[in-house]
Amino acid sequence: MHERSLATIASMALTTAPSTRDQILARAVELASVEGLEGLTIGRLASDLSLSKSGLFAHFGSKEGLQLATIDEAARRFVRDVVEPALGAPEGAPRLRALCDRYLDYLERRTLPGGCFWAAVTAEFDSRPGPVRDAVRDGLAAWLAELERQAAVAGVENPRQLIFEVWALVQAANSRFELFEDAEAFSRARTSIEALLP
Amino acid sequence: MHERSLATIASMALTTAPSTRDQILARAVELASVEGLEGLTIGRLASDLSLSKSGLFAHFGSKEGLQLATIDEAARRFVRDVVEPALGAPEGAPRLRALCDRYLDYLERRTLPGGCFWAAVTAEFDSRPGPVRDAVRDGLAAWLAELERQAAVAGVENPRQLIFEVWALVQAANSRFELFEDAEAFSRARTSIEALLP
DNA sequence: CCTACCGATCGGTAGG
């Protein structure tokens, strides 16, 4: 076990230099949080990374391929930055609280230049059927299902209703923070969420 | 000031005769609810209305002019379809309840093809500074201020916190309805809001 | 990963 984690650390250290594709997707997630997945253009992305358009294009095959890869990368970063750090808390109420806290902190730190990636792409694609909307929906559904599962473990009587309310408040905090630059947005959300959690 | 501008907009809506410009803006609000204010292109709009691009363009002078006029039209329709019908209810708790009910009904009927106009354009422009974001912010601020005023008249101790929560739930209902085609989204929101209102 | 292209569409202009 010690050997494995050392090997993992070593291999991470050796592979820290991100691939071109990883660099592209890191920038793509940032850009999409501000400009959306349609505003994410291949030319802009290539220019930001000093690549040729066709060189960048070849990694994804189509704009839709780039959009889907960007959603996948955003989900991966979300797990790494929000879900994984909360795994130390026991399942149920403590885990649920940790997941909410982590994400509110993540948003408040303005980790992405446009705030919540899911807020941006959900509003953009929620009424535009197709593979991109499906991927957004699946990514968000996985997150909501995890929150609902923790609420169920905590013995909440109606997990879906509770998580509907909790996620509503998180999204409202993001929206108010971004649109109104309202510094109180997150404390408002934390107050309301604390009153709801078991 | 917010109240006066709402009343002014309402009276304009009642007295303005149909014109090419009005037809353009009616379609623009619909399109923007799906495609956003950037996805709203002059060529697409002209084609939908069988006008030349330059003929349509001349009404607004720039794309930004079209975007600002579209926001203004959306606000006008919002007042006509949501605010005015609620004015029969006495100020305070009944008015607040009527405003919420009206808007939830409006969204559930899917009056606009992309759902809530404010949800679409807020998420799109909330991290993109400029006149368009300012107009979105001002339109939403007028609506939230009206809700807060009714909450204050109703004797709520913290109107801002209450309306933060109420609007969060309305937006969550719209988002779930659009993204997941969740028929229960609005009943969820109504249940939660009913528990919050005085 | 590149250069060199392609047709379509973008916002916008000239002139009527």
Next chain:
DNA sequence: CCTACCGATCGGTAGG
């Protein structure tokens, strides 16, 4: 409100 344009940029392709 129109026709006839403009340069820039879009997603995408050919070929290396």
